[in-house]
Amino acid sequence: MARIIKVGKISIILAVIALITVVGTRITRPNFDPTITLIPLQLNPENPDQKKVGQLLFENAWELTSVNPNFGGISALNRLEDGRFIGVSDAGTLIGFGLKGDDTADRPFLAPLPGANGEELTFRDKDSEAIAYDADSGRFWVAYEFRNAVRRFSRSFARTERFVKPPLMKDWSANSGAEAIVRLNDGRFIIFSEGYDLPDGSYGAVLFSGDPTLDGSAAASFGYNPPDGYKVTDAVQLPDGNLLILHRRISFPTGFTVKLGLLDPNKIIAGESVKGKVIASLAPPLLVDNLEGITLSEEDGKTIVWMISDNNFNIFQRTILMKFSLIETRDKDKKKPDEDISPGFETL
Numbered sequence: 001m002a003r004i005i006k007v008g009k010i011s012i013i014l015a016v017i018a019l020i021t022v023v024g025t026r027i028t029r030p031n032f033d034p035t036i037t038l039i040p041l042q043l044n045p046e047n048p049d050q051k052k053v054g055q056l057l058f059e060n061a062w063e064l065t066s067v068n069p070n071f072g073g074i075s076a077l078n079r080l081e082d083g084r085f086i087g088v089s090d091a092g093t094l095i096g097f098g099l100k101g102d103d104t105a106d107r108p109f110l111a112p113l114p115g116a117n118g119e120e121l122t123f124r125d126k127d128s129e130a131i132a133y134d135a136d137s138g139r140f141w142v143a144y145e146f147r148n149a150v151r152r153f154s155r156s157f158a159r160t161e162r163f164v165k166p167p168l169m170k171d172w173s174a175n176s177g178a179e180a181i182v183r184l185n186d187g188r189f190i191i192f193s194e195g196y197d198l199p200d201g202s203y204g205a206v207l208f209s210g211d212p213t214l215d216g217s218a219a220a221s222f223g224y225n226p227p228d229g230y231k232v233t234d235a236v237q238l239p240d241g242n243l244l245i246l247h248r249r250i251s252f253p254t255g256f257t258v259k260l261g262l263l264d265p266n267k268i269i270a271g272e273s274v275k276g277k278v279i280a281s282l283a284p285p286l287l288v289d290n291l292e293g294i295t296l297s298e299e300d301g302k303t304i305v306w307m308i309s310d311n312n313f314n315i316f317q318r319t320i321l322m323k324f325s326l327i328e329t330r331d332k333d334k335k336k337p338d339e340d341i342s343p344g345f346e347t348l
Helices: 002-024
Strands: 037-040 056-065 074-079 085-089 093-099 105-112 128-134 139-144 149-153 160-164 178-183 189-197 203-208 219-225 231-237 243-251 255-263 273-275 277-282 291-299 302-309 319-326
Touching (some): 056 302, 074 231, 074 302, 128 189, 139 178, 189 231, 243 291, 291 319
Parallel strands (some): 074 128, 074 291, 128 178, 178 231, 219 273, 231 291
Antiparallel strands (some): 037 056, 074 085, 085 093, 093 105, 128 139, 139 149, 178 189, 189 203, 203 219, 291 302
């Protein structure tokens, strides 16, 4: 009888442990909901009326959130003709969305970049840091930092068309490699490294005469000097031909700060270094984070500058989308063409 009681007690104890184990286990399932929520933000909580920042006028800002675990890490941004945004993430994910007037995302989606999945692939193969777009062909070019490579995609990212590792980028360090890619209006491309140091203290960059994935494109290295302590995170070409370059710095205790600079691509000379000029700076208490993506649009004749931050999938960082209008970048002291005196008529 005692033996039976003892076995019974053991059975009860085992049953209780099993029950606790089942009840206490959190069963999680992947959430593939593409919904993106937008939360409006102020530029300066300490001075809500502030709008002007250098040559930028603040229009709006939002924090973007999603329950989808693949959302975040946005390292580059492009705006399409239909007004939607396409971003690429550190994890090799395509993130798309538009904006509605009620601060909600229009037709959001998340999908893996073609070529981002496979048994032989690691995070080094997925670290997409930059994106360029050609509206005429519908093609996209994505630059990868760790591999210092460029992949060209067909319209709508239907497939990979070409994949190359440009020779002039092979010595760029894995964690400071290809960070920004710009397709110029004339068909040339520029790729900036995040921090490949050159002997003169500038950072490595490459100018391509055409599509960097084609063998016929000539390439030339040059150096770029960002503001002291800053590194390039993205760039885009303005309607006037200048490059608008996004720079970021991380320091203690300030945290993230950002500077926007202008660079005339005509000043780029092979084998030499070039420096632009700063037109705006963002630092606390102004809204700022790890801004890594920049793109443009036009509204009512104004050039709109969009910037987005990479949260590194970190709970202490945010995905912030910022909207500014660009103030005239032409030198105010420079005369308009029709203000110049025509040759031979100085005495009139």
